[in-house]
Amino acid sequence: MTEQTLVDGLYREGPSIRDTKAPDGPLDRQWSERKFGAHLVSPTNRRKLTVIIIGTGLAGASAGATLGEAGYQVTSFCYQDSPRRAHSIAAQGGINASKNYRNDGDSDYRLFYDTIKGGDFRSRESNVYRLAQISGSIIDQCVAQGVPFAREYGGLLDNRSFGGVQVSRTFYARGQTGQQLLLGAYQALERQVAAGTVTTHTRHEMLELVVIDGRARGVIVRNMVTGQIETHLADAVVLASGGYSNVFNLSTNAMGCNATAIWRAHRKGALFANPCYTQIHPTCIPVSGDHQSKLTLMSESLRNDGRIWVPKTAADQRDPRQIPEDERDYYLERTYPAFGNLVPRDIASRAAKKVCDEGRGVGPGGLGVYLDFADAISRLGKETVTARYGNLFDMYERITGEDPYQVPMRIYPAVHYTMGGLWVDYDLQSNLPGLFVVGEANFSDHGANRLGASALMQGLADGYFVLPNTINDYLASSPHDPIGADHPAVVEAATTVRDRITTFLSAQGARSVDSFHKELGHIMWEYCGMERTEAGLRHAIDEIRRLRGSYWADVRVLGEAEELNQSLEKAGRVADFLELAELMCIDALHRRESCGGHFRAESQTPDGEAQRDDENFAYVAAWEWAGADSAPTLRKEALRFEWVELKQRSYT
């Protein structure tokens, strides 16, 4: 291609793509028709077929257990020391299902509609409708596994309303729903280990995908205890490796969460869809200093009774209790009188950043706003407030050392979910045959913004019910030609991994991996965070390129390759974040509209609301890797809306 075809000086546009797997016809018939149309593998043949699964969170563990039960030979990998520690475990709120146990008018269609609208009309109707259809079966499955959901005195399951919807469809297990769901999936997985259908490899990290004749055929992993580089080959590879929030360094993700599995697959040809769609959560505990290693989310239910404010004047250092009412700015109540403190996540987040940018932020570094329960305590009594939020108050006090019953809480937004991910069709198969992507690692269901209590639903829908049906269609054409460890593609992949490790260990630079990660995080948070601008994104791309250039020369990784080496593990992950970050900025730059979690300052309504541009941007942006120093190629998948009407939201 020539220089003229470069758009914005940053990318090229390639042929459009489309999902060919969802059948035509009525929305509510598509999934059953697809299941009927998919090829099956006979039970006796399944034990001859192997599936590799990367990651053991909700999607990976549930897929592993279910494929093992079906009789396939499953090999599962996780970087943690046990599959049960995957980051799904930290999800607090709950899981949605259209059971309509409340008789409040819920239905598959309503859950579908809420999810499509919540995603700001940037997801596929077919996928989202299926998600809603499956949601009820997930609850059945989990209850049967012994997941101790909250119950009422009659012994039936309790529900609550969550994430601004008008029905009560969220099932929960106190504030630890993710933990309980993951333990259910983990126990099902371990049951299959005992049955001999699943082999788990803990403390193993996928570092390369093996692609032969265009098909995914295996992975190169590093044993993180011995440092050995291992080759594992299979008939299909499933990535369930989670999201990429840690590109921001500080996020609510666990320390080890990383994008390496999906990024290495992207470099091998898998399309990366909507990388700029990230979600920022407004109620996290603020950063306390440079030493900060991660951020902790508190349930946004706190906004039901807490009032958010900052001092009216900048740099007001007074104790908040000494600031009189008329010197406080309850900025959400002032700007959005109808919704007040309950405006959607992205609006609350941007408003907090705005007042902090004005110098009115509170706490260390001025990066925080008050969430004040004084009124709630005097109105409801301390006892009621304790009953509603006691565990959250305790958590806050543990981390900050401040008592929120006495002093207003300080909160600040933090990145906690990425809607973008590898592109998949209706079968959850990437554009590389044999490579399937499930859970947060794919882009499929949440559009530009994810609703509360929908991440757990999607992870388990993919793993328990979608993938185990669709992967048969691919495996029915297996086994493919056997390949040996000496196949040129295998050797090439393993050599790439070894060379990279050698490069890190021999660089002997002056800076730690963490210092680069922090610097990258600052760039991304500032310019590709909750508000993005043309100039900011261009600046960020320059900065990322500069940082990436110095990384390979100036990074310092001590220790050896063939031993447990945590700096080396981080070095590879940060190297991949440094490439992914640029693609996120290019995607954010090219999408000159605001939608969901992607807010372009140039595209807003007079009220400061996200302004979509359906005429020009109602598509999935799937990016193709074109080489380390080449501009990526944009492949558009047009989004058609036949069952819902596109609407602009308004909260003022």
Add this chain to the structure above:
Amino acid sequence: MNIILRVWRQKNTRARGRMVTYRVEDVSPDMSFLEMLDVLNERLTLEGDEPIAFDSDCREGICGACGLVINGLAHGPKALVTTCQLHMRSFSDGDVIDVEPWRAEPFTVIRDLIVDRSAFDRIIQAGGYISIPTGAAPDAHAVPVPKADADDAFDAATCISCGACVAACPNGSAALFVGAKITHLGLLPQGQPERHSRALNMLEQHDAEGFGGCTQIGECTAACPKGIQLDVISRFNRDVLSAISHRGD
């Protein structure tokens, strides 16, 4: 504040370990204990010393990855918190703090403060589940569960598998860990069919891994960051005895 750390360093499983002293200056009371170690590791890296290896992941007390013996106490001096939730405000200027890995025979040291806890996964494999293949479940409301049972099952199910109970137990027993799972599943109607076999199989695996027997000392529950109560062990024992007495049937 300034503190003195004495940290267990051990290059690998076969190597001999030893306590190494580090002085850490300008520690902020707002740092978590692990962030303090991060800061030390950053300095060690720049000085050319290999950083101290320790496990941690979520850093919000739920994944169960972290776990250090701090001044002889599993997860340190504060009750009901994991190591990652312990903050430096719990210590004072000039303190000397000993940092060691979990010590128990089945928990082999892999490097520095990291131990191998895979025995816990194998105990779960032996029976810590309800056999219900995907797709075979009845409607979620088919079987009501009394709220009190569901709540008690939940309390037991909050175990994070960190291993503090084993590290704290003079016998190196994992009875609290096993009892928590047996209680969680045994309190629910769905868990009844396999209740006896579960108890026997998990006990057998527990012993095979080299964990010691429980003598009801109670250090485990005192160290447990999730407050798992000692009565889960009673339930474990009861299920084992009941299983043995039924075996002749």
